[in-house]
Amino acid sequence: MWQAEVRVDLDAIRDNVALLRARTTAEVMAVVKGDGYGHGMLPSARAALAGGATWLGVATLDEGLALRRAGIEAPVLAWLHSPGLPLHEGVAAGIDLNAGSLELLDELVTAARRAERTARVHLKIDTGLSRGGATAAEWPALLEAAAKAQVDGEVEIVGVWSHFVSADAPEHESVDHQLAAFADGLAVAEGFGVTPRYRHIANSAATLTRPDAHYDLVRPGIAVYGLSPVAGETFGLRPAMTARARVALTKRVPAGQGVSYGHAYVTERATTLALVPLGYADGVPRAASNSGPIQLGGKRRTIAGRVCMDQVVVDVGDDPIESGDVATLFGPGDDGGPTADDWAEVVGTINYEIVTRFGSTRVPRVYDGDAGVVR
Numbered sequence: 001m002w003q004a005e006v007r008v009d010l011d012a013i014r015d016n017v018a019l020l021r022a023r024t025t026a027e028v029m030a031v032v033k034g035d036g037y038g039h040g041m042l043p044s045a046r047a048a049l050a051g052g053a054t055w056l057g058v059a060t061l062d063e064g065l066a067l068r069r070a071g072i073e074a075p076v077l078a079w080l081h082s083p084g085l086p087l088h089e090g091v092a093a094g095i096d097l098n099a100g101s102l103e104l105l106d107e108l109v110t111a112a113r114r115a116e117r118t119a120r121v122h123l124k125i126d127t128g129l130s131r132g133g134a135t136a137a138e139w140p141a142l143l144e145a146a147a148k149a150q151v152d153g154e155v156e157i158v159g160v161w162s163h164f165v166s167a168d169a170p171e172h173e174s175v176d177h178q179l180a181a182f183a184d185g186l187a188v189a190e191g192f193g194v195t196p197r198y199r200h201i202a203n204s205a206a207t208l209t210r211p212d213a214h215y216d217l218v219r220p221g222i223a224v225y226g227l228s229p230v231a232g233e234t235f236g237l238r239p240a241m242t243a244r245a246r247v248a249l250t251k252r253v254p255a256g257q258g259v260s261y262g263h264a265y266v267t268e269r270a271t272t273l274a275l276v277p278l279g280y281a282d283g284v285p286r287a288a289s290n291s292g293p294i295q296l297g298g299k300r301r302t303i304a305g306r307v308c309m310d311q312v313v314v315d316v317g318d319d320p321i322e323s324g325d326v327a328t329l330f331g332p333g334d335d336g337g338p339t340a341d342d343w344a345e346v347v348g349t350i351n352y353e354i355v356t357r358f359g360s361t362r363v364p365r366v367y368d369g370d371a372g373v374v375r
């Protein structure tokens with residue numbers, strides 16, 4: 001018998017990727033960083049590959065190495081590296097690595113020598129996000145050094161890439177500015193003889209709304225897990241994660257009873273309280289105190305009082321809720337139940353953060369479906 005669980009629908013992940021694939025002629029890199037946005041990196045990666053992704057994207061070298069250790073052979077790009085990491089292990093494992101600065105390119109050349117293997121690199125141009133990547137001013141020097149290293153056989157320039165500021169607002173003028181800057185960067189690259197097989201800039205939102213940004217490869221993350229990057233539109237995606245728990249106990253209390261720490265909620269009348277065993281240690285945002293939605297007994301209810309580390313309380317009125325009943329915090333929303341979007345709205349964050357919070361916790365992750373399951 002279970003107490004609380006995060007269920008992940010692998011078939012939904014597969015189908016979401018298939019849907020994304022059908023919207024583009026580019027290849028699809030499923031982004032599985034952050035433990036697959038909380039869904040489990042390895043099962044998510046396999047399900048995404050089953051749906052037609054041909055690439056996997058991760059932030060860190062360690063994430064990439066974990067994919068390889070698990071026997072996943074698809075092309076992998078890892079893009080966030082502080083100095084001094086064992087990048088040669090990534091080169092040896094055939095992981096594509098980002099170079100967004102001269103310093104990083106130098107490290108990749110050193111790593112290639114140490115691994116005695118050509119490093120596969122993606123040169124990143126900063127088109128306005130001001131996060132990773134070379135600025136337009138730094139770009140020619142990076143290209144020159146990379147082109148030389150390629151002639152020397154130390155690196156293979158597999159990709160040139162960038163990342164959007166606000167593709168979640170498809171009409172935002174920054175999208176056009178960045179696409180223009182990306183095209184400029186590609187033209188400058190060509191001047192240095194750099195014509196990579198993969199040019200890529202599109203995240204989920206651009207994959208779904210901006211075909212002109214697809215180039216050779218798109219890099220959807222959140223959409224792989226069935227959540228929409230654009231408010232108010234689902235694009236036919238199916239949320240893959242459900243977080244739920246079985247009521248630990250119920251009790252009758254009188255009117256005027258304070259509930260949970262600080263008595264931030266006080267009952268208005270005699271009522272039944274249900275104790276739901278999920279708290280902020282499991283991913284429930286404490287900011288959802290007195291506001292987080294929970295489906296229980298076929299009705300949508302609201303957390304009563306503060307979210308605790310391990311549990312929350314729900315005021316269920318006179319409804320016949322019993323211990324053992326299933327309380328759903330969020331899921332695909334089929335039965336009118338709450339979604340990760342609903343949680344994001346009450347907490348003032350984005351759906352990305354809600355599902356990712358429910359990742360590495362003490363709550364077991366249970367997988368439904370068989371997409372990509374290794375037997």
Ligand SMILES: *Cc1c(COP(=O)(O)O)cnc(C)c1O
Nearest residue numbers: 031163203204205219220221222
């Ligand atoms: C996280 C990330 C993505 C995926 O973004 P979504 O908005 O989840 O689709 C793509 N590219 C880079 C560089 C990222 O960091």
